[in-house]
Amino acid sequence: MIKAIIFDFGGPIVEWESSADVVFHKHEDHHNLERDSLRKLFNEYFVGGHVGDFHSISDFFDKTKPAINITVEELNEVLNETRAVMQIRPEMIAYINELKKKYKIALLSNFDNGIEKSLKEIFNIYHLFDLVISSYNVKMKKPDPEIYKYTLEKLDILPEESVFIDDLEENIKGAEAVGIRGIIFKNFEQCKLDLENILHS
Numbered sequence: 625m626i627k628a629i630i631f632d633f634g635g636p637i638v639e640w641e642s643s644a645d646v647v648f649h650k651h652e653d654h655h656n657l658e659r660d661s662l663r664k665l666f667n668e669y670f671v672g673g674h675v676g677d678f679h680s681i682s683d684f685f686d687k688t689k690p691a692i693n694i695t696v697e698e699l700n701e702v703l704n705e706t707r708a709v710m711q712i713r714p715e716m717i718a719y720i721n722e723l724k725k726k727y728k729i730a731l732l733s734n735f736d737n738g739i740e741k742s743l744k745e746i747f748n749i750y751h752l753f754d755l756v757i758s759s760y761n762v763k764m765k766k767p768d769p770e771i772y773k774y775t776l777e778k779l780d781i782l783p784e785e786s787v788f789i790d791d792l793e794e795n796i797k798g799a800e801a802v803g804i805r806g807i808i809f810k811n812f813e814q815c816k817l818d819l820e821n822i823l824h825s
Contacts, residue, residue, distance in 0.1 A: 626805075626823055627785040628754075629723055630775060632766075633733035635791025636809040637716055638747070643709035651702050655694050662702060665690055673736035674759040680737065712747055715812050720752050730755040732775050732788070734765045755779055766790070767798025776802070787822055789815060 634640045648662040669684045678684040681703055685696040720729055731753045733739055739758045743750040750756070757775050759765035764774065776783060783803030790796050796806035807818045 625785065626727065626787055627781050628728035628730060628779045628787075629819070630730040630732050630779075630786055630788045630799075630804070631720070632788075632790035632792075632795065632809070633731055633735065633739070634710075636713070636789050636815065637731075637749075638710045638712055640706070640710045643711065644706040647702060647705045647709060651694075651698070655698070657692065657694065661692060662694075665692060665699075666703070666706075670734075670736060674734045674765050675763050676737075676760050678736070707742065707746070710747075712749070713812060716815075717749060717752070719812075719816060724752065728754045728779055728781070730757065730775060730779060732757045732766065732771070734759040736760050766792075766795040767801075769798060769802050772799050772802045772804060776804075787819060789819070 631637055645663065648666075649659070651657070652659060652662055668688070668690075669678060669681060672678045673684065678687065681699045682696050685699065723729060729752060731743075735758045737760050739760070740750065740756060743753075743756065755775070755778050757771065757778065759771065762771060762774060764771040766772075772783075772788070776786065779786070784805070787805045787807060788796065788799040789807045789809050790799070791809040793808055796808050799806045805822055807815060807822070809815045
């Protein structure tokens with residue numbers, strides 16, 4: 625019997641990728657930078673930032689000294705803009721509110737410093753979750769099996785008592801490797817149908 629549903633943040637709960645690209649391209653044009661150079665730079669930041677190697681963009685800038693014609697202040701502005709354009713999926717929030725009546729709800733996200741602040745102050749959805757696990761805080765990230773095991777321990781459940789929803793197949797495979805049922809998020813309707821099939825099977 626399913627006791628807990630674990631959600632990724634970017635994808636199932638917020639739409640971010642396409643909006644972030646608009647911000648990146650705007651700044652690339654403004655600074656005469658090569659197309660997608662900012663996405664590549666921020667991907668490098670997130671790889672380390674998600675597990676605490678970098679505590680901020682300034683820390684990343686100091687440690688890596690990226691060969692790009694943009695200041696650390698401007699990079700901070702870009703990061704803040706990309707977060708400002710994150711769009712909550714209201715239909716998913718409504719659905720989670722319904723699920724919360726019967727199941728534990730957890731958030732498991734590869735995120736840099738400050739996801740709790742974002743959930744509380746920007747999106748006002750922190751209260752939806754019985755548990756929030758951030759890769760930055762635990763120094764592990766998906767799809768490392770250990771982060772799923774850690775989440776299960778915190779929820780005090782067995783792997784087969786949980787479902788994990790993420791938009792990346794590699795992260796779903798990581799969850800399934802420890803026995804968690806997985807759903808690859810493509811859109812809300814598909815996700816809800818797949819989850820309902822598991823919950824009522």
